Amino acid sequence: MSAPIRRLIQITDPHIGPARDYRLAGVETLETLREVLAEIGTSENPPELICTTGDIAADGSAGAYRLFTQQLQFLELPYQWLPGNHDDKQVIREGVTATPYWPLLELGPWRVLSLDTAVPGEVGGRLAAEELEFLAAQLAREPEAPTLIFMHHPPIAVGCAWLDAQRVANATDLEALLRRHDNVRALFTGHVHQQFHSRWAGTEVYTTPATCFQFRSNSADFALGDQPPGYRWIELHPEGKLTTGCVFLQHSAPHLDHRLARY
Ligand SMILES: [Fe+2]
8 A cells, every 4th residue: 555645734923912802904814714724624634743933923922822721722633833933932932831832743754843944033934953963963964855845034035135135144044954865845934924936946936925914925025915815735745745725715815904004
């Protein structure tokens, strides 16, 4: 019998506030997360793992992590998380009590790595020396294992100048590391609230729509997009191949408040 296809889901940037009725840019962010999770939960093909790539909270509040944990627990599916720039690293560790920060997960032959790109007090991303050392050690330890990397900030430009200024500042360090290994099949990020794909450093880089609102693609300045909430599916095939794509909630047209002038 051939090995099974393994299915993962990436959700990102829920931006939940301290209370249920919190709105950001006119969007009830807890409600749009709930809609995304409802669609994932009713899938005929449920995922083995949900990867959450940061900005769970809009403001790092303990209430946001409690609400997030409640929503995920309704689903009864395994999930993991990593911090984004809007998260508070101390509060998120204490708040998402149901699952600890787990930088290395094993899914059969596959390895799922989480890297922390968030710098306290800053919007932009950076990989601390310990993160790069962790990645280097893991890639050297299991050079044959097909590997996925998840992190909040993308290491590459996506075509929006204002967001591109926030990409991982020392991405060249990551690039050098990835070029020394050939087993990283893909890198998945959040932060940019849009779907994007590029080949970089010998691997595939994918960014994923937010579960709340999207940013307008190819916009030099801050601008909201008009796409609905979304998420990404990832299927891991035998022999280390993967397929991936994004889903937008068709029934959930956003009612955006464009007065949100910055982010
Ligand atoms: Fe972010």
